[in-house]
Amino acid sequence: MDFLANxxxxxxxxAVPFALAALGLIFSERAGVLNLGAEGFMLGGALAGVxxxxxxxxxxxxxxxxxxxxxxxGLVFAVLVAGLRINHVISGLALVFLAQALTSYIANENDWAxxxxxGLQDLVLGQDIVVWATPLLCLGTVWLLGRTxxxxxxxxxxxxxxxxxxxxxxxTAMRFAAIAIGAALMGLAGGYLTVAVSKIWVDNVVGGRxxxxxxxxxxxxxxxxxxxxxxxxxxxxxxxxxRVNAAGWAVPQYYLQMTPYLATLAVMIxxxxxxxxxxxxxxxxxxxxxxxxxx
Amino acid sequence: xxxxxxxxxxxxxxxxxxxxxxxxxxxxxxxxxxxRRIAVYAASLGLAALLSVLLLAVSGVPPSDLGTEIAATxxxxxxxxxxxxxxxxxxxxxxxxxxxxxxxxxxxxxxxxQMILGAICATAIAIFDIGPEALRLxxxxxxxxAGGMGWIAGxxxxxxxxxxxxxxxxxxxxxxxxNLLLHLLYGGWKDPVSSFPHSEQYxxxxxxxQLGWQTLTWALPFAGILAAAxxxxxxxxxLGYLLDLLSANRDMARAVGVPVAGLSLAAILxxxxxxxxxxxxxxxxxxxRMTQDFHVGYLFNGVLIAFLxxxxxxxxxxxxxxxxxxxxxGQSLQVFFGTPFSLVRLTQAIFIICVAGSEFFLxxxxxxxxxx
Numbered sequence: 001m002d003f004l005a006n007x008x009x010x011x012x013x014x015a016v017p018f019a020l021a022a023l024g025l026i027f028s029e030r031a032g033v034l035n036l037g038a039e040g041f042m043l044g045g046a047l048a049g050v051x052x053x054x055x056x057x058x059x060x061x062x063x064x065x066x067x068x069x070x071x072x073x074g075l076v077f078a079v080l081v082a083g084l085r086i087n088h089v090i091s092g093l094a095l096v097f098l099a100q101a102l103t104s105y106i107a108n109e110n111d112w113a114x115x116x117x118x119g120l121q122d123l124v125l126g127q128d129i130v131v132w133a134t135p136l137l138c139l140g141t142v143w144l145l146g147r148t149x150x151x152x153x154x155x156x157x158x159x160x161x162x163x164x165x166x167x168x169x170x171x172t173a174m175r176f177a178a179i180a181i182g183a184a185l186m187g188l189a190g191g192y193l194t195v196a197v198s199k200i201w202v203d204n205v206v207g208g209r210x211x212x213x214x215x216x217x218x219x220x221x222x223x224x225x226x227x228x229x230x231x232x233x234x235x236x237x238x239x240x241x242x243r244v245n246a247a248g249w250a251v252p253q254y255y256l257q258m259t260p261y262l263a264t265l266a267v268m269i270x271x272x273x274x275x276x277x278x279x280x281x282x283x284x285x286x287x288x289x290x291x292x293x294x295x
Numbered sequence: 296x297x298x299x300x301x302x303x304x305x306x307x308x309x310x311x312x313x314x315x316x317x318x319x320x321x322x323x324x325x326x327x328x329x330x331r332r333i334a335v336y337a338a339s340l341g342l343a344a345l346l347s348v349l350l351l352a353v354s355g356v357p358p359s360d361l362g363t364e365i366a367a368t369x370x371x372x373x374x375x376x377x378x379x380x381x382x383x384x385x386x387x388x389x390x391x392x393x394x395x396x397x398x399x400x401x402x403x404x405x406x407x408x409q410m411i412l413g414a415i416c417a418t419a420i421a422i423f424d425i426g427p428e429a430l431r432l433x434x435x436x437x438x439x440x441a442g443g444m445g446w447i448a449g450x451x452x453x454x455x456x457x458x459x460x461x462x463x464x465x466x467x468x469x470x471x472x473x474n475l476l477l478h479l480l481y482g483g484w485k486d487p488v489s490s491f492p493h494s495e496q497y498x499x500x501x502x503x504x505q506l507g508w509q510t511l512t513w514a515l516p517f518a519g520i521l522a523a524a525x526x527x528x529x530x531x532x533x534l535g536y537l538l539d540l541l542s543a544n545r546d547m548a549r550a551v552g553v554p555v556a557g558l559s560l561a562a563i564l565x566x567x568x569x570x571x572x573x574x575x576x577x578x579x580x581x582x583x584r585m586t587q588d589f590h591v592g593y594l595f596n597g598v599l600i601a602f603l604x605x606x607x608x609x610x611x612x613x614x615x616x617x618x619x620x621x622x623x624x625g626q627s628l629q630v631f632f633g634t635p636f637s638l639v640r641l642t643q644a645i646f647i648i649c650v651a652g653s654e655f656f657l658x659x660x661x662x663x664x665x666x667x
Contacts, residue, residue: 036462084652086654089402090602091651094651097643100595102641104637104640208467264463273457292321
């Protein structure tokens with residue numbers, strides 16, 4: 001019983017980073033930008049959260065800083081992918097490499113590594129404010145993408161940039177905006193990870209969660225509510241690991257650590273075998289728009 | 296009133312448009328000359344080098360000292376050159392592994408996982424003393440190939456049969472492989488002598504022999520032979536020609552009868568095998584055992600080297616040498632100036648972004664003139 005209660009109460013905290021990162025990815029990818037930089041934006045946000053907190057900023061300010069840091073890295077990515085029209089995969093990888101090196105460098109220069117802090121406190125029912133805000137952010141995303149002119153424009157750019165351009169939409173500007181909003185959300189996801197969950201910085205603290213979020217978005221077929229459900233599923237798995245360790249069951253520890261990655265692979269395989277992802281994904285995902293080029 | 300309106304209309308019609316647009320119109324280039332290609336590539340390297348020097352200057356290494364540092368750490372003595380060349384061997388193999396996959400349009404981001412599996416399989420041969428001593432090294436080599444291939448086979452199958460993006464599957468398997476490595480090294484494969492979490496030391500017959508010059512082992516010639524063989528396959532053989540055709544235009548290749556699926560699968564598996572060999576080269580050629588962090592940074596290095604070397608084996612060798620110098624200089628700066636090693640990684644990231652960005656100037660022509 002104790003086991004179950006401890007497990008359940010820990011799920012939301014583990015699910016939130018996945019949910020926020022997935023929402024960020026949905027913004028970017030619904031505008032047609034294949035975004036493999038998730039891990040990088042999350043690292044940027046995670047470091048900003050740690051840096052601000054260690055310098056005395058209250059947790060909510062630190063989380064705000066994490067969003068700014070994510071968005072700043074997002075602009076670098078946007079220049080590469082939407083400005084210079086570099087291959088989406090290369091741009092994403094380059095961004096992740098840059099963020100890994102940059103965060104490790106900055107943390108090292110400022111001696112931020114391995115210093116624990118109090119971080120974000122719980123609000124109600126053992127959950128902090130970001131947990132409560134996440135469903136609202138999801139609702140906001142659904143409304144913004146589905147019910148506003150901005151959302152319609154964003155999706156038009158992701159489905160058929162040529163037609164959007166002909167209709168007078170500035171495709172490049174729209175993609176910059178989508179990437180920046182998405183990167184800010186992913187920065188928040190990373191910031192939450194350090195400010196509220198780990199409460200400490202170690203290099204590569206994000207540990208592949210950005211890549212899991214990318215798989216999650218495919219699994220959710222680019223829809224915010226389904227992404228939230230997927231995030232909960234992964235939260236369940238991640239929250240289980242420390243519980244099983246604490247319960248002292250004889251499961252080899254490193255096999256246990258593999259489970260989130262194996263579960264992601266399983267979900268990707270299931271999702272592909274189910275079929276139909278190709279119809280669900282934004283039609284122009286990963287394609288550049290050049291007005292002077294014939295399709 | 297009416298006249299002013301008419302005037303303003305006429306004014307609008309005849310008003311000279313600005314001859315300059317701030318955001319240029321992008322025109323795709325039909326073809327790019329070799330001179331332009333080289334010039335743009337050189338310019339991007341120059342820009343990256345300039346930014347790196349600036350970055351180092353900001354973190355306390357004066358540019359004047361940097362030149363002497365590079366000369367001193369890499370080229371001043373046979374010993375210095377020897378250690379650069381020793382660093383270079385696994386980098387060449389890692390770059391080749393990545394380049395083969397990239398040539399087949401397969402984003403193999405799972406280099407580290409495949410390296411780990413290669414090293415695990417080779418180490419199993421060494422620990423359990425499988426096979427006669429004379430055949431031990433070749434067996435370890437084959438095992439490393441098989442391990443790397445096995446680790447990439449899953450993503451290759453998923454990509455070809457189900458269309459699952461290999462970027463994510465190969466990457467996720469890195470984490471799985473790393474945990475498997477830790478499971479072994481903290482469990483049954485712990486060094487029985489020191490009980491540290493690395494494998495027992497390989498016996499002499501399980502290590503690549505010394506070359507007899509500085510600390511170099513056969514790892515370097517091995518990497519050289521591999522590069523030469525791949526250069527021949529990719530540039531001179533029928534297989535390489537078909538692979539070029541395939542990566543240039545998959546549909547066209549299929550239409551003219553190239554066995555597209557089989558050929559890509561062969562290239563992908565080869566990439567995994569060479570990645571496995573990277574693990575073997577580090578374990579048997581440098582460390583003399585399997586350590587728990589031998590793979591760290593190789594994914595990044597592999598992508599960067601393949602990218603700088605334009606996926607060409609000769610280019611890979613040159614880029615790997617360049618990276619080995621960079622790593623060596625980074626280590627020496629760490630000692631003398633206290634600059635963190637992550638600065639080297641940052642420099643590498645700058646190079647990858649500059650070279651990636653330079654592609655723009657080859658693909659498009661910027662038109663700043665306003666449309667008439």
